[in-house]
Amino acid sequence: MTKIEGDKFELVREVIDTAALAQHVRAGQDGAIVAFDGFVRNQSHGRMTRYLEYEAYEPMALGKMKEIAAQIHEQFRIDRVVIVHRLGRLEIGETSVFIAVSAPHRGAAFDACRFAIDTLKKTVPIWKKEYFADGAVWADGELPPTPPSAKSAS
């Protein structure tokens, strides 16, 4: 069953308040919250990272985040979902993405949270550029799956 009421999806340019978001999904009928806190690593492929910059196709990214929530509501017995991604410049150790899922029981919360971050990394149009002491590169990334060709698409 698709439930969006009580869920939260955001793209932000300031520090993500992870404690407040975890609190947001916590409700009386739940017994578990599983959260994923993705933050900026100090190195990439052996090079020391100085900072990262993220950009997004914002309306589409929010749409895809909502689709992920709809999918996990459909597949797992969960209560609420928050998915928040930060954009702009991020320093080492700062949270870039935070996902929290509440559920009556832990199994569904673990499975749904794992599915949500794995799917976000494949389908949500957000891009990361890594800045090193001696230059910058766009992260390799993943190609999102595209629907099959429909000759008469209108």
Added chain:
Amino acid sequence: MRVKVLFFGRLRELIGVAEETGELAVGATLAQVFDRYVERFPKLAGFRGSMVVSRNQEFAPWDTRIAAGDEIAFLPPVSGG
């Protein structure tokens, strides 16, 4: 026929265009729209196999035909998280 065209990430950086309004032929496919940009920015030529395209904020196959007022975006591999 007017459409909005957007570029992101390394594609945006490569050509220096983030967003513009394009004038395109009725019935053009997304592939043909991209080819038009390759003519203007030859540096885009090698990217077709390592990118995807969206039409009105949904991923779309390259042979999709566009309509007036569409929002088309050329998207490199995504790397959020």
